[in-house]
Amino acid sequence: MSQDSRICFLGDSFVNGTGDPTCLGWTGRVCAALAAAGRSITYYNLGIRGETSMALAQRWQGEATRRFAPGADNRLVFCFGTNDTTWERGRVRIDLADTLAHSRQILSIARTLAPVLLVSPPAIADPAQNQRTQRLCQGLQDLCADLSVPYIDEFMPLQQSVIWMTQVQAGDGAHPQAAGYEEWAQHILQHSVWQQWMTP
Amino acid sequence: MSQDSRICFLGDSFVNGTGDPTCLGWTGRVCAALAAAGRSITYYNLGIRGETSMALAQRWQGEATRRFAPGADNRLVFCFGTNDTTWERGRVRIDLADTLAHSRQILSIARTLAPVLLVSPPAIADPAQNQRTQRLCQGLQDLCADLSVPYIDEFMPLQQSVIWMTQVQAGDGAHPQAAGYEEWAQHILQHSVWQQWMTP
Numbered sequence: 001m002s003q004d005s006r007i008c009f010l011g012d013s014f015v016n017g018t019g020d021p022t023c024l025g026w027t028g029r030v031c032a033a034l035a036a037a038g039r040s041i042t043y044y045n046l047g048i049r050g051e052t053s054m055a056l057a058q059r060w061q062g063e064a065t066r067r068f069a070p071g072a073d074n075r076l077v078f079c080f081g082t083n084d085t086t087w088e089r090g091r092v093r094i095d096l097a098d099t100l101a102h103s104r105q106i107l108s109i110a111r112t113l114a115p116v117l118l119v120s121p122p123a124i125a126d127p128a129q130n131q132r133t134q135r136l137c138q139g140l141q142d143l144c145a146d147l148s149v150p151y152i153d154e155f156m157p158l159q160q161s162v163i164w165m166t167q168v169q170a171g172d173g174a175h176p177q178a179a180g181y182e183e184w185a186q187h188i189l190q191h192s193v194w195q196q197w198m199t200p
Numbered sequence: 201m202s203q204d205s206r207i208c209f210l211g212d213s214f215v216n217g218t219g220d221p222t223c224l225g226w227t228g229r230v231c232a233a234l235a236a237a238g239r240s241i242t243y244y245n246l247g248i249r250g251e252t253s254m255a256l257a258q259r260w261q262g263e264a265t266r267r268f269a270p271g272a273d274n275r276l277v278f279c280f281g282t283n284d285t286t287w288e289r290g291r292v293r294i295d296l297a298d299t300l301a302h303s304r305q306i307l308s309i310a311r312t313l314a315p316v317l318l319v320s321p322p323a324i325a326d327p328a329q330n331q332r333t334q335r336l337c338q339g340l341q342d343l344c345a346d347l348s349v350p351y352i353d354e355f356m357p358l359q360q361s362v363i364w365m366t367q368v369q370a371g372d373g374a375h376p377q378a379a380g381y382e383e384w385a386q387h388i389l390q391h392s393v394w395q396q397w398m399t400p
Contacts, residue, residue, distance in 0.1 A: 021235040028223040035221040043223045
């Protein structure tokens with residue numbers, strides 16, 4: 001019997017897997033791969049469509065900690081930011097400095113509770129927003145280095161993925177279908193930071 | 201473009217899909233079938249392993265309502281009870297009367313917020329607990345009739361499912377693997393109460 005791992009994935013629609021008709025997204029695919037490898041995985045998907053870092057900061061801790069089990073290998077994976085860099089009513093929804101402040105608040109608490117990993121927001125079909133998101137990714141990477149939180153960049157690999165970008169452009173401009181999420185999942189599973197983080 | 205349906209599934213490990221190596225459970229399979237039929241579905245899985253009706257009553261409303269989107273077809277599906285009828289330290293975790301009181305509290309509020317449906321707890325591999333769960337199912341059915349909340353019994357169909365009972369017995373005594381959850385999903389999808397409830 002392998003270790004009882006319970007992973008909470010926290011973030012926005014990309015954590016939820018919005019647009020994926022298989023209802024797995026990258027998070028479900030990653031957990032299914034772990035289960036196929038013999039790991040005992042409980043998969044908690046706590047992505048909320050449209051949510052910014054500000055709203056996430058207010059709700060993640062209660063939702064995650066009530067899913068932790070005493071003695072289990074409880075883990076936290078965050079992925080957010082795209083809704084912060086969205087242009088709405090003549091401005092971005094959340095300024096870069098505020099997003100980074102929320103992120104610092106979230107990760108500073110999270111790392112005291114369980115092993116934490118941050119996954120960057122992806123590239124989408126909006127070049128102007130992608131520029132803002134790329135600046136955010138740099139800030140998140142620096143923050144994670146400062147807090148010693150493992151960080152995986154998905155912005156660049158997904159921007160370079162023909163499957164991802166094609167499905168995003170063919171869809172609502174942000175979300176792919178199954179093949180795009182499969183790209184994301186495979187990149188996570190093959191990433192040394194992920195593999196090291198998940199080593200029992 | 202079909203209606204934007206957002207379904208929160210609230211309950212315990214059977215909502216979570218615990219034991220299913222595909223990480224879909226019956227809830228993910230049901231939503232994938234809706235998506236395959238052309239429905240626009242956002243799938244929010246809010247099952248928590250080991251949770252009783254008492255803990256569910258305290259957390260469901262906050263978690264569900266923050267996932268509702270203005271103008272969307274927001275929906276609530278509940279499934280709980282097995283942890284209440286579990287024998288622990290010389291007694292059941294939650295007495296039948298208390299489970300029904302929590303259930304009335306949950307469903308009375310829920311039906312004022314969104315279309316609600318209750319799915320009964322399943323049969324498992326423990327005959328004594330099954331007797332208690334079957335009494336609970338009768339109480340839940342009566343409660344739903346009283347509150348005009350649609351109710352689907354999964355106790356009997358799963359008790360009669362060779363695939364379900366075989367996988368449950370081969371596993372931890374409560375949870376099946378993929379084929380068992382597929383049985384559950386197919387029963388829901390073919391049930392007239394479900395079909396009527398999901399009619400746009």
